Amino acid sequence: MPSTARSSDYRKGLAVTIFGVLLLSLDTPLLRLVDGNQWTVMFWRGIFVFLALGAWWLWRRHCKGNRQSFLMGRWGMFVSLLYGLSNVFFVIALHNTSVANLLVILALNPLICALLSLVFLSDRVDIPTWIAIAVSFFGVAIIIQDSFGSLSFYGDVMAMLAVFTLASAIVFTRKSGLNLTTSPALAGLLAALFALPFAPSLMLEGSQWGYMAANGIVVMAIAASLLAYAPSLLPAAHVGMFYLLETVLGPLWVWLAVGEEPSKMAFIGGAIVITTLIVHSMLSFRR
Numbered sequence: 001m002p003s004t005a006r007s008s009d010y011r012k013g014l015a016v017t018i019f020g021v022l023l024l025s026l027d028t029p030l031l032r033l034v035d036g037n038q039w040t041v042m043f044w045r046g047i048f049v050f051l052a053l054g055a056w057w058l059w060r061r062h063c064k065g066n067r068q069s070f071l072m073g074r075w076g077m078f079v080s081l082l083y084g085l086s087n088v089f090f091v092i093a094l095h096n097t098s099v100a101n102l103l104v105i106l107a108l109n110p111l112i113c114a115l116l117s118l119v120f121l122s123d124r125v126d127i128p129t130w131i132a133i134a135v136s137f138f139g140v141a142i143i144i145q146d147s148f149g150s151l152s153f154y155g156d157v158m159a160m161l162a163v164f165t166l167a168s169a170i171v172f173t174r175k176s177g178l179n180l181t182t183s184p185a186l187a188g189l190l191a192a193l194f195a196l197p198f199a200p201s202l203m204l205e206g207s208q209w210g211y212m213a214a215n216g217i218v219v220m221a222i223a224a225s226l227l228a229y230a231p232s233l234l235p236a237a238h239v240g241m242f243y244l245l246e247t248v249l250g251p252l253w254v255w256l257a258v259g260e261e262p263s264k265m266a267f268i269g270g271a272i273v274i275t276t277l278i279v280h281s282m283l284s285f286r287r
Contacts (some may be wrong), residue, residue: 010117013233014281017242020226023219025249029257034208038239039199041212042091046192053185053225069181071129071186075176082169084190089162091195097155105159107140107247112167121175124244125237132280134235136244139272143247155192169273170239174231177195188216240285241277248273 034041060066070179071077093102109135119279173180230239248270 009233010284013230013239015276017230017239017247018235020223020230021242021245022181022249024206024227024243025246026219026253027223028250029245030211030219030255032180032254032258034204034210034215036204036212037200038091038094039195040202040204041193041256042087043192043199043202044204044212045220046188046190046195048213049188049221049224050185050192052221053182053188053218056183057182058219058224066245068182070182072176072178072180072182075172075178076180076183077174077186077257079169079173079180080186082165083187083224083228084194086165086169087191088194089158089165089186090192093155093158093162095155102155104158105156106163106166107137107166107244109163109167109243110136110237110240112164113131113170114237116167117174117236120171121236123235123237128280128283129235129237130242132276133241135223135276136241136273139269139276140244142246142269143251164202166243167236167240169228170231171226173237174236174239177232179229179232181225181229183228184221187224187254188220226252238254238280241280245274245277 031041031045053072056069057068060068069076071080090102093105109224114125114129114133117125169183227239252270
């Protein structure tokens with residue numbers, strides 16, 4: 001591929017990834033505003049994502065003449081299963097270990113992406129990316145260092161499975177070379193079906209429906225499809241690294257939405273992560 005084409009793909013992939021993660025960072029504050037049972041929230045979020053992306057696919061197919069398959073064959077089904085499993089493992093971990101432990105384990109995403117890329121894609125992960133991953137992880141560690149509580153081995157194992165399946169989905173999307181923007185639709189449906197037996201009720205009240213719809217139809221549907229598309233343009237390790245922005249920005253949006261003020265260490269760690277990502281992106285684009 002000519003260098004100009006690679007440069008164009010990288011610039012496009014960078015914009016897609018950053019916008020997707022920025023949207024994804026709104027997930028936590030919206031769920032806090034919903035303030036519902038985790039299983040009920042997981043069910044409706046999955047259903048809304050499935051319906052939103054399904055409607056978008058139908059519109060493109062019948063109004064725009066795009067003949068892209070909804071599942072994109074075995075690769076699409078495989079990646080959808082990985083995203084769905086990641087959602088399920090995430091919810092189980094959330095109920096069986098501390099949020100601090102879950103966050104620090106999920107922050108391993110870029111490292112796992114880099115390692116899986118070496119194995120399955122034969123990608124050479126350059127030294128600046130390894131350095132950026134290490135510095136970003138250090139920033140995340142600063143954010144949560146005061147929040148460690150009692151540990152749960154089962155919950156921590158589920159968190160590791162969540163981050164492993166998420167990183168695997170990113171890497172295998174890259175390996176497929178396909179546009180798998182609809183894969184989160186099936187993933188959402190799978191997560192919703194898993195949550196259904198555990199939800200004490202499927203009813204929401206008043207403004208909960210508005211926040212839930214905004215989360216599932218707008219935030220999660222768009223963010224998930226963009227981040228499913230990003231690995232076809234960027235190295236998997238780079239995409240995984242930008243997921244750290246959610247760890248940094250999520251607490252800030254929660255503070256603005258419901259008044260939970262982040263600690264001084266959260267601001268310091270967040271500044272480290274954001275600065276690292278900006279510098280790495282600029283260097284990568286210049287290369």
